[in-house]
Amino acid sequence: MRTIRFLLQKEFRQIFRNKTILAMIIVMPTIQLIIMPLAADYEVKNINLAVIDNDRSPYSQQLISKITSSGYFKLRGFDASFNEAFKLIESDKADLILEIPAHFERNLIRENEQKLFIAVNAINGTKANLGGAYLATIIRNFNGELRTQLIIPPKFNPIPQIEIVSSNWYNTHLNYHIFMVPGILAILVTMIGGFLAALNIVKEKEAGTIEQINVSPIKKHHFILGKLIPFWVLGNVVFTIGLLVSYIIYGIAPVGNLFVLYGFIGAFLLAVLGFGLLISTYTETQQQAMFIMFFFMMIFILMGGLFTPIESMPLWAQWIAHLNPLSYLIQVMRMIILKGSGFRDILPHLGIVMLFALVLNTWALFNYKKTSA
Amino acid sequence: MKETVISTSALTKRFGDFVAVNEISFDVYKGEVFGFLGANGAGKTTAMRMLCGLSIPSSGNASIAGFDVYRQTEDIKKHIGYMSQKFSLYEDLTVLxxxxxxxxxxxxxxxxxxxxxxxxIEQLGLQKETKKLVGSLPLGWKQKLSFSVAVIHQPKIVFLDEPTGGVDPVTRRQFWDLIYQAADNGVTVFVTTHYMDEAEYCGRVSIMVDGKIEALDTPGNLKKQFGSDSMDDVFYKLARGAKRGE
Structure with missing residues (x-):
């Protein structure tokens, strides 16, 4: 125990003396939580639209003004021919072309039917898909309104209309900040914890100080604990700063129990720190450790369920995601912070994360050798 | 009978095909200042790391302070001090x-x-520097501090790997005063060096060439044996045949 006290004292002194790291620990969660949720937004806006209106009728005008007033589209061109409009797509000035055929109004009223043509620039898949879908919805609504205006509805509506009323639970206004902030906080905690731990032992290898430790009778588990505990504390500090920022900037206060949340974070940090320590036992320089950590972080982040739902990944990718500790944290963060899930609800996640922590730390302990072969 | 604190027989370390240390056998006695000489790449550091329990030998035997280098490395570590070639105190911590x-x-x-x-601190005259970061000290002071830290727990043996490399002559002299002080207190000193004047300070000296110990005796006897008037010359006669370069 006394040995651990000396190790902790040393580790904390070194951390507090390293002003850059200290600043990063405070600045990173604050700034990134302020910037990223505002910018990383799933809603697609500013879709550039080119319109070819071959009809030039009141109806076509109405449709166009309905589209532009929706707020999602920017009218980039009002062209006479498809070829002209297509040039806008080629030069990336437009994402979508809407072609309104001649006799649009006449056919719509007389024949009760009219086709519209939408061409999508699918280079940016998300923008094109969502843009096309928005546009289709607006046109459908437009059509619906026209029907009700034109036709005096008969007593019995021949086409039964189903109207869908949805209610969004846990995030009533489908506010993307509420959706993103817990996830981004989860990533921040993972990155800071993982990198700090991965670089630390390697730094001692580079400086040669590990030799002086290895030649002493210090116990391996004491040394590992001496590294684990300080970063565990720092991880909790980062998380707390993040929670405060989420509350102050976005008004997000965890609906669920804070103790349950911190309990889970505690276990998660052990897992991610264990992973960092494991990497540092396999590498000789900070550069190596950094690159390996980056490799895994990219996978953790992109396959963690923040940016794309895990459920819609191919099966093999879902298996990878199940081996990704971050995916459990992101789920649990949303469960506790947004939904108010309790201890029982997160128990399976907690179990898995604790297993990660156990395996990774044991592995790191085993792979750290005071005597080389 | 003198008490043996280091005893090796046919101690060998191989890295793949390369035999870094080739069947070295010698004894070191309690309270001795034992000089472990050899050209760069002769295998001194590798041998020393085995004796310190930092590296497991490929074959042969050795016991340090009565403990086996294969099975009791952690026991060895309780009874030795080690100062590596590379400065290895924490530069971002103060002297104290x-x-x-x-x-x-x-x-x-x-x-x-x-x-x-x-x-x-008094012995090193560092009273004014106790609160300074070690990284800001001049090399000579760092090395003296390093040595003092290596013997802080009063080990039976202290291993010094080129402790005075790059240090000025005055500081080197002071450093050797520290070594003698430790030896007077019963600490066995096992030291490598490239300075032949320092070899003269040692009780006994071994000279390693290409992984083997080619000579082992007091500096006086070695000079007689090789018909030289200085350790410099003895070293030159032995080491010029070396095949391994830097």
Whole structure:
């Protein structure tokens, strides 16, 4: 125990003396939580639209003004021919072309039917898909309104209309900040914890100080604990700063129990720190450790369920995601912070994360050798 | 009968096909200042790392302070001090913090720590520097501090790997005063060096060439044996045949 006290004292002194790291620990969660949720937004806006209106009728005008007033589209061109409009797509000035055929109004009223043509620039898949879908919805609504205006509805509506009323639970206004902030906080905690731990032992290898430790009778588990505990504390500090920022900037206060949340974070940090320590036992320089950590972080982040739902990944990718500790944290963060899930609800996640922590730390302990072969 | 504290027989270390240390056998006695010489790449550091329990030998036997180098490396570590070629105290800790940390992990009590720290700082004349970061000290002071930290727990043996490399002559002299002081207190000193004047300070000297010990005796006897008037010449006669370069 006394040995651990000396190790902790040393580790904390070194951390507090390293002003850059200290600043990063405070600045990173604050700034990134302020910037990223505002910018990383799933809603697609500013879709550039080119319109070819071959009809030039009141109806076509109405449709166009309905589209532009929706707020999602920017009218980039009002062209006479498809070829002209297509040039806008080629030069990336437009994402979508809407072609309104001649006799649009006449056919719509007389024949009760009219086709519209939408061409999508699918280079940016998300923008094109969502843009096309928005546009289709607006046109459908437009059509619906026209029907009700034109036709005096008969007593019995021949086409039964189903109207869908949805209610969004846990995030009533489908506010993307509420959706993103817990996830981004989860990533921040993972990155800071993982990198700090991965670089630390390697730094001692580079400086040669590990030799002086290895030649002493210090116990391996004491040394590992001496590294684990300080970063565990720092991880909790980062998380707390993040929670405060989420509350102050976005008004997000965890609906669920804070103790349950911190309990889970505690276990998660052990897992991610264990992973960092494991990497540092396999590498000789900070550069190596950094690159390996980056490799895994990219996978953790992109396959963690923040940016794309895990459920819609191919099966093999879902298996990878199940081996990704971050995916459990992101789920649990949303469960506790947004939904108010309790201890029982997160128990399976907690179990898995604790297993990660156990395996990774044991592995790191085993792979750290005071005597080389 | 002299007490043996280091005893090796046919101690060997191979890295793949390369035999870094080739069947070395020697004994070192308690309280001795034992010089372990050899050209760069002769295998001194590798041999020393095996004796310190930092590296497991490929074959042969050795016991350090009565402990086996294969099975009892952690017991060896309790009874030795080690100062590596590369400066390895924490540069971002102060003089006092380094002393307290290393004393602490060797299990010194708080009172011992306080006394040792005071004694050591006075001995090194570092009273004004106790609160300075070690990284800001000149090399000579760093090396002296390193040595004092290596013997803070009063080990049976202290291993010094080129402790005076790059240090000025005056500081080297002071460094050797520290070595003699430790030896007077019964600490066995096992030291490598490239300075032949320092070899003269040693009780006995071994000279390693290409992984083997080619000569082992007192400096006086070695000079007689090789018909030389200086250790420099003895070393040159032995080491010029070396095949391994830098």
């Amino acid at each position: 913090e380094n002393i307290r940390f290393f004393g602490g992990i060797y299990g010194l009590s708080n009172q011992q720590l306080r006394l040792k720290a005071e004694e050591l």
